[in-house]
Structure formats: C-alpha cells, structure tokens
Amino acid sequence: MAISASSCTPANELPHVVILGGGFAGLSAARALGKAPVRVTLLDRKNHHVFQPLLYQVATAALNPGDIAYPIRSVLSRQANVRTLLGECQRIDVEKRVVETREGAIPYDYLLVATGATHSYFGKPQWEAWAPGLKTVEDALEVRRRVLSAFEVAERESDPAKLRAALTFVVVGAGPTGVELAGALSEIGRETVARDFRSFDPRSLRVLLVEGTDRVLPPFHPGLSAKAKAQLERLGVEVLLQSKVTNIDCTGVWIGDVHVPARTVLWAAGVAASPLGRTIGVPTDRAGRVLVEPDLSVPGHPEVFVVGDLMSREQDGRPVPGVAPAAIQSGRAAAANIARRAAGKATRPFRYRDKGSLATIGRAAGVGQIGGARLSGFVAWWIWWCVHIAYLIGYRSRLVVMMGWAFQYFAFSRGARLITGAVWEPSPAAPANPPAVPPPAASVVEPREPVGAGR
Amino acid sequence: MAISASSCTPANELPHVVILGGGFAGLSAARALGKAPVRVTLLDRKNHHVFQPLLYQVATAALNPGDIAYPIRSVLSRQANVRTLLGECQRIDVEKRVVETREGAIPYDYLLVATGATHSYFGKPQWEAWAPGLKTVEDALEVRRRVLSAFEVAERESDPAKLRAALTFVVVGAGPTGVELAGALSEIGRETVARDFRSFDPRSLRVLLVEGTDRVLPPFHPGLSAKAKAQLERLGVEVLLQSKVTNIDCTGVWIGDVHVPARTVLWAAGVAASPLGRTIGVPTDRAGRVLVEPDLSVPGHPEVFVVGDLMSREQDGRPVPGVAPAAIQSGRAAAANIARRAAGKATRPFRYRDKGSLATIGRAAGVGQIGGARLSGFVAWWIWWCVHIAYLIGYRSRLVVMMGWAFQYFAFSRGARLITGAVWEPSPAAPANPPAVPPPAASVVEPREPVGAGR
Numbered sequence: 001m002a003i004s005a006s007s008c009t010p011a012n013e014l015p016h017v018v019i020l021g022g023g024f025a026g027l028s029a030a031r032a033l034g035k036a037p038v039r040v041t042l043l044d045r046k047n048h049h050v051f052q053p054l055l056y057q058v059a060t061a062a063l064n065p066g067d068i069a070y071p072i073r074s075v076l077s078r079q080a081n082v083r084t085l086l087g088e089c090q091r092i093d094v095e096k097r098v099v100e101t102r103e104g105a106i107p108y109d110y111l112l113v114a115t116g117a118t119h120s121y122f123g124k125p126q127w128e129a130w131a132p133g134l135k136t137v138e139d140a141l142e143v144r145r146r147v148l149s150a151f152e153v154a155e156r157e158s159d160p161a162k163l164r165a166a167l168t169f170v171v172v173g174a175g176p177t178g179v180e181l182a183g184a185l186s187e188i189g190r191e192t193v194a195r196d197f198r199s200f201d202p203r204s205l206r207v208l209l210v211e212g213t214d215r216v217l218p219p220f221h222p223g224l225s226a227k228a229k230a231q232l233e234r235l236g237v238e239v240l241l242q243s244k245v246t247n248i249d250c251t252g253v254w255i256g257d258v259h260v261p262a263r264t265v266l267w268a269a270g271v272a273a274s275p276l277g278r279t280i281g282v283p284t285d286r287a288g289r290v291l292v293e294p295d296l297s298v299p300g301h302p303e304v305f306v307v308g309d310l311m312s313r314e315q316d317g318r319p320v321p322g323v324a325p326a327a328i329q330s331g332r333a334a335a336a337n338i339a340r341r342a343a344g345k346a347t348r349p350f351r352y353r354d355k356g357s358l359a360t361i362g363r364a365a366g367v368g369q370i371g372g373a374r375l376s377g378f379v380a381w382w383i384w385w386c387v388h389i390a391y392l393i394g395y396r397s398r399l400v401v402m403m404g405w406a407f408q409y410f411a412f413s414r415g416a417r418l419i420t421g422a423v424w425e426p427s428p429a430a431p432a433n434p435p436a437v438p439p440p441a442a443s444v445v446e447p448r449e450p451v452g453a454g455r
Numbered sequence: 456m457a458i459s460a461s462s463c464t465p466a467n468e469l470p471h472v473v474i475l476g477g478g479f480a481g482l483s484a485a486r487a488l489g490k491a492p493v494r495v496t497l498l499d500r501k502n503h504h505v506f507q508p509l510l511y512q513v514a515t516a517a518l519n520p521g522d523i524a525y526p527i528r529s530v531l532s533r534q535a536n537v538r539t540l541l542g543e544c545q546r547i548d549v550e551k552r553v554v555e556t557r558e559g560a561i562p563y564d565y566l567l568v569a570t571g572a573t574h575s576y577f578g579k580p581q582w583e584a585w586a587p588g589l590k591t592v593e594d595a596l597e598v599r600r601r602v603l604s605a606f607e608v609a610e611r612e613s614d615p616a617k618l619r620a621a622l623t624f625v626v627v628g629a630g631p632t633g634v635e636l637a638g639a640l641s642e643i644g645r646e647t648v649a650r651d652f653r654s655f656d657p658r659s660l661r662v663l664l665v666e667g668t669d670r671v672l673p674p675f676h677p678g679l680s681a682k683a684k685a686q687l688e689r690l691g692v693e694v695l696l697q698s699k700v701t702n703i704d705c706t707g708v709w710i711g712d713v714h715v716p717a718r719t720v721l722w723a724a725g726v727a728a729s730p731l732g733r734t735i736g737v738p739t740d741r742a743g744r745v746l747v748e749p750d751l752s753v754p755g756h757p758e759v760f761v762v763g764d765l766m767s768r769e770q771d772g773r774p775v776p777g778v779a780p781a782a783i784q785s786g787r788a789a790a791a792n793i794a795r796r797a798a799g800k801a802t803r804p805f806r807y808r809d810k811g812s813l814a815t816i817g818r819a820a821g822v823g824q825i826g827g828a829r830l831s832g833f834v835a836w837w838i839w840w841c842v843h844i845a846y847l848i849g850y851r852s853r854l855v856v857m858m859g860w861a862f863q864y865f866a867f868s869r870g871a872r873l874i875t876g877a878v879w880e881p882s883p884a885a886p887a888n889p890p891a892v893p894p895p896a897a898s899v900v901e902p903r904e905p906v907g908a909g910r
Contacts (some may be wrong), residue, residue: 071873
C-alpha cells in the first residue's frame with residue numbers, strides 16, 4: 001500500500017516536501033514552509049513535540065508531561081499546506097525518492113531528515129536497563145518513577161546497607177542535563193522529602209555526579225564550570241571529576257574499580273545520531289551524523305536535506321553543536337533552501353549564530369555565557385527560566401510552567417510526584433549478574449551532550 | 456520481617472490505627488484522626504490519591520494526571536501522628552490483628568479498611584483487554600492513548616470499513632462516567648479533531664452510549680434522565696437504551712446480536728468491591744461488599760471498620776451509594792468511632808447525608824438534583840465544576856484545573872493530548888478470536904456505578 005500524501009491537498013501538482021521528525025528542527029522547517037508553494041507531510045513516531053530542555057523538570061516531578069509536550073498536528077493545524085502523520089520511517093530510498101514506513105511508502109520531491117539523536121552507552125547497551133537517559137516523555141516518566149520509588153523504598157527499609165543504596169543517586173555525565181538533574185535530585189531529597197517522609201534522615205541522601213573530563217559543563221568557560229561545581233556542592237551534590245564509570249548493574253555503579261551501591265542511576269553522558277542517517281547512503285561521522293554540504297543538502301542529492309542533531313557540520317573549525325538553537329536555525333535554513341530550489345533559485349549556505357549558553361542548577365542558581373558576558377547564580381537562573389518560557393509553545397504551557405516555577409521557588413513544592421505503574425525494582429534482568437571483578441574501563445570521557453541557550 | 460510501625464513515633468504506647476487505602480474514605484479518616492491520641496499508618500499500593508470524579512478529564516486529554524492526583528504522604532505531611540507506607544495488603548488476619556503485606560506484617564489495634572471498588576465485567580474478565588474502565592491514573596492514560604490513537608489511525612486509513620471502525624467509539628454504561636466520557640468524546644471528535652486532522656470528515660464520527668436499563672443516569676429523577684439524553688443527542692451521541700452488550704473483542708462489540716465494528720470500546724458499566732473484603736471473614740453482599748454494623752465496624756470485631764465503596768449498608772431501606780460524599784462521610788464517622796472507642800466511650804451510628812447528585816455532559820451542559828431542586832443545562836454544568844474544584848486538594852490543582860476548564864470552554868482546547876507509549880492496536884491477544892455466532896447474552900443491566908454530587 002502506498003500512502004497517498006496528496007489525497008487531501010487541493011494542488012496536487014505542487015512539489016511534495018516530506019519532513020521526518022517533529023523535534024525543534026523538523027517543526028521549525030514545517031513552519032518556515034507555511035507560505036511556500038509546496039505540499040508538506042511531517043512524519044513522526046510520536047504524536048507530540050517535546051520541549052526537551054524542560055524534560056528534567058518532568059523527571060524530577062515538577063511538571064506534568066502535558067505542560068511541555070504538544071500534539072504536532074495542533075501546532076501545525078492552521079497551516080493548510082501541512083499534513084501530519086504518525087508513523088516511523090524505517091528506511092530512506094534516495095534513488096526511488098520514497099521514505100518507507102510500516103504502513104507504506106511515501107514519495108517525496110524534497111526530503112528533510114530531522115530525526116535527531118538518542119542515548120549512547122558507549123558500546124554498553126545493557127547499561128540502559130539500570131541507567132535510563134532523558135530524551136522522551138516516556139524516559140522522563142521512567143526516571144520520575146525510579147526517583148520517587150527510591151524514597152518510598154527507603155521509608156520502609158530497615159536494613160542499613162539497602163537504605164544507603166536506596167538513598168544514593170548517581171548521575172553519569174555533567175553536561176547541562178546531568179547538572180540540572182543532580183541539582184534537582186539533591187533539592188528534592190533535602191527539602192520535599194524532609195517534610196513528607198518519617199523514617200529516614202534526609203541528610204543521609206547522597207547525589208553523585210560523575211564526569212569523565214576535568215570539569216562540569218565542559219563546553220562552558222572554565223571559570224563558569226568552577227562556579228557551577230561550587231553551586232552544586234552547596235546543594236549537597238558530590239561532584240566526581242575525571243572519573244570513569246566502568247560498569248552499571250542492578251546493584252549500582254563502578255567508578256574506576258570502586259563499587260558504589262545505588263538504587264537509582266541516571267544516564268546523561270552520551271548521545272548518538274538517529275540510525276536513519278546511515279540509510280541515506282552518504283558519509284557519516286563517527287557518531288553516525290550525516291556530513292552535509294554548506295546548504296545542508298547531502299552530497300549527490302540536492303533534494304535531500306539533513307538538519308538538527310543528525311547533521312554534522314563544521315563552522316570556523318568547530319562543529320555546530322547539537323543544541324536547540326542550532327536545530328531551529330538549521331531547520332529554517334533548509335526549509336528556505338527547499339523553497340528556493342523549488343522556485344528554480346540557488347540555495348544559500350547555512351551559518352549558525354551562537355546566541356549563548358545557559359544551564360540551571362537547583363532552585364536559584366545557574367551559569368550562563370551570552371555574547372561576551374558571563375553570568376552565574378540567581379541572574380543566570382532567572383534568565384534561564386525566562387528564555388525557556390519564551391520558547392515554549394502556547395500560552396497555556398507558558399502559564400502552567402511559570403506557575404510550576406513559582407511553586408518550586410516559593411513553596412519548595414513539586415506538583416507532579418506521581419508514580420505511575422508499579423514501584424520500580426532493580427533486577428538483574430537480561431544482562432549477567434555483577435561480575436566479581438569489574439570489567440575493563442569503558443571510556444566515559446567526552447560527554448557529547450548538547451549544550452546551549454535554548455538547548 | 457515485621458515492619459515496625461512505631462519506630463518513628465515518640466509515643467509507642469498509643470493505640471495503632473492502620474488504614475488500608477488512600478482514596479476519599481481512607482484519606483478523610485486519616486485526617487479526622489489528626490488530633491486523636493493514636494498512631495496512624497496509612498497503607499496504599501499507589502503513592503497518590505486520585506480525585507476520581509475528574510479522571511474522565513485525563514482520559515479525554517483535557518487534564519494532566521498530576522493535576523488531579525497528589526502524593527498521599529504530602530497531603531498528610533503536616534500530621535505528625537500519621538505515617539504513610541507504599542505497599543499492598545494481601546490479607547487481613549483479624550485473629551492475630553495484623554495486615555499482611557509482601558514486605559511483612561503490620562500489627563494494628565484498630566483497622567480501617569477503605570480499599571474501595573474496581574471494575575466488574577459481569578463474569579467476562581476477558582473483555583477488559585478491549586474495553587478498559589476508568590478507576591486509576593493508569594486506566595485514564597490507557598483510555599487517552601486509545602482515543603488519540605484512533606484518530607491518528609483514521610488520518611492515514613484508506614480502507615472505508617477500517618476507517619469507520621477507527622471513528623466509532625462505544626461507551627458501555629450510562630452512569631455519570633459513561634455520560635461524561637461519551638459527551639467529551641463527541642466534542643473532541645467534532646471540534647478538536649476537525650481543526651487538527653486533514654484526511655477524514657469529523658462528521659463521520661460515531662459515539663455510541665450503550666445502556667442496559669431504560670434511561671441514562673438511572674439514579675437520577677426520570678425527568679433529568681430525559682434531559683440528559685436530549686443533551687447527549689444534541690452533542691451527536693447515539694444513546695442506545697435497553698441494549699445489552701453480549702460480546703467484546705478486538706473487532707468491536709456485539710449489541711444484542713448486532714456486531715458494531717469499533718476500534719475503541721470503553722467500560723463504564725460495573726463495579727465490584729475490592730477482594731480484600733472477603734479476607735476479613737465476615738458476611739459480604741453479592742458484589743463482595745462487607746455488611747457493616749451501624750457504627751461501621753464488622754460483626755464480631757469491634758476494632759475493624761469498613762468504609763467507602765467497600766462497605767454495604769442500608770439506610771431508610773436504600774443502600775448507601777458508592778459515591779465520594781458517602782466515602783468521605785463514612786471515613787470520618789469511622790475515625791470518630793475509633794477515637795471514641797480508644798477513649799473508652801461508646802461508638803455512634805453512621806448516618807449518610809445525601810447532598811445531591813450532579814453529572815456533566817460535554818462543554819456546557821449537565822443535570823443535577825440538589826435537595827428538592829432539579830437543574831439542567833448550563834447551570835448544572837457550572838455548579839458541577841464549582842463543586843469539583845472546591846473539593847480538589849491544593850491551590851495549585853485548583854488553579855490548573857480551573858485553567859483547563861476555561862481553555863476547554865473558550866478555546867475548545869485540550870491541553871494534554873499526548874500518546875505516551877506506542878499507538879494502541881487492538882489485537883486478538885489471549886482470548887479467542889471473534890466467534891462466528893455471538894455467545895449467549897450476558898446481562899449488562901443494572902449498572903452499579905457510583906452516582907452523586909461529589910462522586
């Protein structure tokens with residue numbers, strides 16, 4: 001069965017643009033094509049766009065998923081030339097110019113691939129079961145379930161060793177997500193939990209932030225990294241630098257050859273490009289990202305564009321970072337180039353404009369570099385929230401997220417502390433039991449996590 | 456291992472009250488014991504209390520789970536004599552005076568059982584896979600997933616029969632939940648969907664409300680039932696009265712011997728008491744509810760009380776209904792009787808005060824009977840929302856739910872239209888494939904669903 005992409009558009013003779021992925025890049029591209037004389041089909045395997053920079057707020061029970069995720073087709077509902085389809089592209093056939101889905105093939109005249117990135121466990125996929133990452137709404141709900149379950153288990157635990165493991169949280173990777181998670185966990189443990197639980201001493205909570213390089217937030221200026229570390233330590237986070245995670249299982253993590261018993265381990269260390277990039281048949285970099293031309297098309301196929309976290313592009317000798325502003329800018333640039341090409345004009349090269357980077361640390365701290373200025377503490381935290389609320393889609397989300405922010409600040413309260421599903425229990429699961437001797441060190445250096453202002 | 460319930464309370468000699476269940480009845484009882492000279496342990500298998508009357512709003516994508524569910528231990532955090540435990544009681548041993556959990560036995564001096572009710576499929580448990588009910592947050596998310604998935608599938612479906620099945624929604628049972636679900640589904644389909652989807656005609660949507668008795672909202676005055684039916688029909692719902700569902704499978708439902716192909720079937724027809732009631736060893740009614748004494752204790756065990764949906768009690772020749780106000784009132788009454796008994800005083804009989812009943816139908820309609828007055832239309836709908844917002848716990852929830860209400864009314868917008876997990880696909884699953892000839896009719900008369908003002 002071939003899906004007819006044209007059945008509902010009046011002008012069947014217009015060129016058909018297929019966009020794969022409804023993240024920052026794909027959505028920006030679809031919006032930028034609103035006035036262009038093309039028909040657009042946006043395909044995503046989820047029905048919603050996720051505002052990823054606030055996902056850690058869902059994971060730490062401060063926001064509901066619906067506050068930061070929107071149905072893609074609603075976002076685009078006023079744009080008459082766009083059709084949204086829920087489905088997954090399995091393969092791209094650039095020769096036949098079709099994308100293959102389980103429900104059939106979709107032909108295109110222009111293709112924009114914006115399927116982004118996923119977690120990378122540096123060749124240890126078995127770690128994922130015990131150390132979930134944070135890319136989707138489902139990930140965030142899973143992290144929330146584990147974090148809240150740990151406190152519930154601690155409340156009824158009488159064995160001191162098990163109690164210690166239940167109250168030990170390890171975050172692997174000190175990019176922005178890792179820093180934000182660690183700060184929020186420490187605050188939850190010391191403030192929210194102190195009021196609600198009776199049996200254990202919140203001061204016995206341990207939050208470890210493990211980083212392979214010599215500082216937190218490596219893409220930031222070293223001075224800001226030092227400030228961020230001090231702010232984390234003030235919140236009670238133990239920051240372990242130049243530390244390699246060598247194994248993870250149901251009992252906890254190994255840092256170097258030291259075993260740290262921990263019930264909750266969270267992964268914020270590595271990203272890998274969507275596997276779809278490799279099906280295009282053009283060169284990719286080590287992480288699977290597609291090397292694009294200056295106009296963001298792929299070599300030999302001027303009708304195929306790759307944008308966002310899936311693209312690999314150098315600018316002024318440095319890679320364009322995998323951050324939200326770069327995704328938005330590249331999505332728009334590729335959309336403009338498609339419109340130019342459809343009109344018989346020449347394409348223009350893409351240029352990334354770095355607007356700065358911000359990271360937040362707990363309830364009223366953060367760091368940022370904007371233009372030449374370096375900020376830290378309350379000011380950075382305040383700007384972080386303003387920027388993120390401004391970028392949210394829809395008035396309702398902005399209101400709700402602002403309310404959540406105010407409640408956290410003034411009432412130390414988190415409004416979404418639900419465990420949906422059962423209490424999480426770590427179990428040996430499919431992978432083998434903990435080895436007596438830790439395996440040889442796997443490199444956890446080079447966190448490749450996206451960092452940036454809108455991240 | 457025995458869980459020490461006393462390890463964290465200063466006064467170990469105080470009587471220990473164990474409350475099973477953190478619904479309306481259990482929570483009200485725990486609060487009512489706040490000032491009493493007792494130690495209280497509240498055990499629930501979820502970490503949250505759910506405001507069930509608004510669950511259908513989560514199921515129909517208007518509210519987030521976090522807006523109507525709260526961590527039980529937060530609700531009770533200021534009450535120093537209460538400890539909250541997450542866990543499930545498997546059996547009550549009234550002779551040894553312990554409740555048995557997977558983590559150990561919890562001894563009690565007084566026991567208050569408030570574990571409520573669950574769905575009943577009238578002896579056809581296999582129907583549950585294709586027709587979920589609406590009792591928990593997880594249920595509501597599952598219903599939401601199925602409803603939203605149906606529209607997504609319709610958007611890309613080209614086969615007319617499959618398209619018709621995707622756009623057919625059957626709600627079984629026309630108590631308040633069934634009426635509310637049917638009204639909301641019809642509105643979603645005709646308003647929200649009309650704007651967001653491109654391929655199908657929203658007018659081809661069918662919402663069927665199937666009821667065994669001769670009217671909708673059977674516990675209401677017949678005049679109000681007629682008004683409710685007219686309001687539903689104005690919203691485009693097809694109301695089928697005196698109709699029996701004789702089978703449900705992955706292809707749809709059989710109403711009498713007519714097969715109605717439908718992708719989405721929702722169950723709002725029957726409730727059965729929590730199975731824990733039968734482990735007490737005292738007489739239960741046909742639905743498994745425990746027959747209680749006038750003071751809400753069980754025969755022969757003056758230290759054991761049963762309240763809420765799990766209790767069976769006649770008053771003035773009519774059963775006390777399984778509604779939220781009755782749960783709250785009985786929880787408080789049993790708590791007061793425990794305090795009296797602990798102080799060596801005589802207990803008092805429970806008397807249910809009926810404050811009236813309300814049901815809402817779609818965006819600006821409803822029916823209600825309060826005292827002698829009968830209301831319908833906009834006024835009933837408005838009072839319904841005011842009562843429900845007043846009963847919500849916490850200012851934040853009230854604000855957010857009020858906002859959600861306003862957005863629905865003024866913008867026809869629903870803020871939580873996420874499909875979490877994969878798109879739902881009906882599959883034959885464990886039970887057998889659809890029989891060629893429908894099986895003999897199972898009675899779906901007598902919907903036992905709770906009805907009432909605070910429901």
